[in-house]
Amino acid sequence: MKNKTLLIIGVFYVNFAFAQNADELNSQSKELLTKRDYEKALPILRKSAELGNAEAQYNLGYFLQNGVGIAKNENEAFEWYKISSQNGFNDGHYSMMMAYGTGIGTEISSEKAFEYALKCANNNDATCMWNVVNCYKQGLGITKDTNKMLEWATKLSLLENPENLNLSGNITSTRLSLAYMYRDADDVEKDYYKSYIWFLIYNEFKKDFSITQQNQIIEEIKTAESKITKKQLNSAKVDAEKIFGRKLTNSENLNKADF
Known part of the structure; x- marks a missing residue:
């Protein structure tokens, strides 16, 4: 039992250390990005994203989508946005909404776009709330629903x-x-x-x-x-x-x- 307890503590410590490193690496990458030192920043950013930092995952997606300091790759950008969204990062939700709305790195799907708009709107994001209002009003990606439209319009207002x-x-x-x-x-x-x-x-x-x-x-x-x-x-x-x-x-x- 003692060995098992030590093993659990050890696993927890390793996971905590990885999370801490991911956050530290994300901070380092942002400092370098403010200086536009992409050559140093992007490898650190990718490492942070791989270790699970949701903001870094979104940021990596952004640079891949726009080809800033790195070869443009919209398909990979979409995958990182998706992971960031899965980890609860609001900008990840927003980017998934835009990806499905415009076909960036994936197929156009008004239903999927609405799904992510709703996730983003639930975080009181004004842009996403605006989109949700219009979706319910016009029946875009979701069944037209005047009551839901008024509910979200009021929340936004x-x-x-x-x-x-x-x-x-x-x-x-x-x-x-x-x-x-x-x-x-x-x-x-x-x-x-x-x-x-x-x-x-x-x-x-x-x-x-x-x-x-x-x-x-x-x-x-x-x-x-x-x-x-x-x-x-x-x-x-x-x-x-x-x-x-x-x-x-x-x-x-x-x-x-x-x-």
Whole structure:
């Protein structure tokens, strides 16, 4: 029994040592990559990937896909993305979504693309959530499902706006899309009050849009106000904050553009 215990401890130690080395090698490779020293970085990166570091597996896939510092090989890139995704790395999920969506290193499959988009979306990735919303809305890779579309659109809309302009734009665009959907009865029952509430939530970060677009939407908001009762107009901000989960801080700028 003592020898068996020692053996188990020994195996655990070796596995821990490999994991530690993989992480250390990944850190070393990233330091070298920031200096664009691909000749030294890529062998270290590959070793880290082979030892199981999920970030290194994704990074190796990226360099193979784009042929940066290494011969371009989209098929091998796909395999490393797949392994990275299997190890739970979100960028691995994202790359598998893109691979199946565009046929990079594999066949095009909208069903597989959606499968990985959903994995990525479950990590609150705004781009993947945006894709999941559109898949459920249009029936791409999955059966069209208005309830699921609204569920994911709401989740995306309630995220904090990040500094990344593209990601922030996806969030703000979804808020505006919900306002239009309820206004125009697009896959949902027409509801001017819900539409107005989403206009108020969109307004929080409307600077993601151009001044021209903002001014056009301001006119649409004025029209929306004319479609609801005075009582609804007075309660809209409170109800919007309940949905939003936090205070609206830009209400005073509802009728003017943000820079």
